[in-house]
Amino acid sequence: MTVVPTIVRLDSSSSIRHDWCLDEVNELFAKPFNDLIFQAQTLHRDNFDPNEIQISSLLSIKTGSCSEDCGYCPQSARYDADLTPEALMPIEEVVKAAQRAKEQGASRFCMGAAWRSPKDRDIERVVEMVQEVKSLGMETCVTLGMLTEKQTEALKTGGLDYYNHNLDTSEDYYSEVITTRTYQDRLETLERVRDAGINVCCGGIVGMGESDIDRAKLLMELANLPKHPESVPINMLVQVEGTPLMGTEMLDPIIFVRTIAVARILMPESRVRLSAGRTDMSDEMQALCFLAGANSIFYGEKLLTTDNPMTSHDHDLFNRLGVYSGGSSHVS
Numbered sequence: 039m040t041v042v043p044t045i046v047r048l049d050s051s052s053s054i055r056h057d058w059c060l061d062e063v064n065e066l067f068a069k070p071f072n073d074l075i076f077q078a079q080t081l082h083r084d085n086f087d088p089n090e091i092q093i094s095s096l097l098s099i100k101t102g103s104c105s106e107d108c109g110y111c112p113q114s115a116r117y118d119a120d121l122t123p124e125a126l127m128p129i130e131e132v133v134k135a136a137q138r139a140k141e142q143g144a145s146r147f148c149m150g151a152a153w154r155s156p157k158d159r160d161i162e163r164v165v166e167m168v169q170e171v172k173s174l175g176m177e178t179c180v181t182l183g184m185l186t187e188k189q190t191e192a193l194k195t196g197g198l199d200y201y202n203h204n205l206d207t208s209e210d211y212y213s214e215v216i217t218t219r220t221y222q223d224r225l226e227t228l229e230r231v232r233d234a235g236i237n238v239c240c241g242g243i244v245g246m247g248e249s250d251i252d253r254a255k256l257l258m259e260l261a262n263l264p265k266h267p268e269s270v271p272i273n274m275l276v277q278v279e280g281t282p283l284m285g286t287e288m289l290d291p292i293i294f295v296r297t298i299a300v301a302r303i304l305m306p307e308s309r310v311r312l313s314a315g316r317t318d319m320s321d322e323m324q325a326l327c328f329l330a331g332a333n334s335i336f337y338g339e340k341l342l343t344t345d346n347p348m349t350s351h352d353h354d355l356f357n358r359l360g361v362y363s364g365g366s367s368h369v370s
């Protein structure tokens with residue numbers, strides 16, 4: 039994809055808030071659709087080039103056999119998903135995959151590992167991967183589970199740009215989905231990442247059977263963090279055979295688009311990523327998500343272990359919509 043220079047229009051009146059209350063967020067969700075999308079798109083234009091979309095590619099660097107019980111995840115050792123576990127990938131393979139992602143147009147390479155938390159010796163190997171990928175001229179992101187302070191510092195010193203760690207859902211609904219680590223554990227890792235000076239990538243998953251209030255609370259939690267995450271991935275649950283959440287009632291696509299719009303309004307300077315679940319979304323639904331303020335995607339034919347749209351399909355979609363890849367964070 040062609041990278042076009044980003045033109046950023048900033049509105050100094052756009053205020054960043056960290057004190058959203060539930061009633062306000064519920065009111066946004068309840069707005070007439072056209073009014074909500076107009077408000078989100080207006081804020082989007084105040085902060086970003088409206089036709090520019092940031093592209094990240096994913097690679098699973100350590101797959102499956104995970105001790106955790108996240109009910110959505112095919113990589114948990116507790117469930118019977120059709121998946122071949124793989125040990126930590128050799129660095130040369132990681133570099134090859136990153137090179138390929140770069141050639142296909144990705145600006146950020148995100149490496150994910152199926153760990154509850156990494157060991158210190160794992161961090162040393164991940165740091166080597168980060169350095170090699172950075173030397174290709176790409177931004178780096180990793181998602182490795184819970185981290186200690188020492189580990190966040192090692193990743194920062196190693197040059198890591200972003201750390202992905204999702205809240206996944208509201209605190210209330212969380213224990214319906216995961217019991218092997220707490221919401222508070224997640225918040226603590228996020229705080230360590232922030233304190234180490236690494237950019238934060240944090241979002242959640244919808245379509246897990248949560249209520250409207252849970253979605254509002256998830257977004258409120260993200261927006262009321264001391265600093266908004268630079269990237270906010272909004273995933274639609276990818277239902278995988280063998281996982282407990284397989285068979286969950288599908289979320290109304292209009293509610294998904296509303297979720298993107300509310301995320302854009304609450305976190306106007308963050309990259310909101312239309313993340314997992316795009317293979318089950320029509321092109322029209324994805325176009326609505328971009329209109330609602332999504333300005334990032336995962337690109338490449340695989341997410342971590344599940345399918346993502348063909349790159350040729352995304353290429354065509356970008357051309358049909360007149361959007362182009364580029365950009366990184368909000369520029370002030």
Ligand code: SAM
Nearest residue numbers: 110111151152153181182183204273275276314
């Ligand atoms: N093991 C680490 C952890 O959980 O923190 C990092 C990898 S984990 C696979 C990264 C994120 O992927 C999860 O937090 C979750 O938000 C997302 N994810 C996993 N399975 C998913 C699915 N089936 N559908 C949508 N998102 C999913």
Ligand code: DTB
Nearest residue numbers: 150181271313314341342343344
């Ligand atoms: C995020 O929010 N979504 C990505 C990334 N961060 C690591 C992962 C989606 C995983 C979907 C299921 C799979 O492919 O295993």
Ligand code: SF4
Nearest residue numbers: 104106108111114152
């Ligand atoms: Fe393990 Fe992460 Fe999957 Fe949870 S989401 S089971 S921690 S790989």
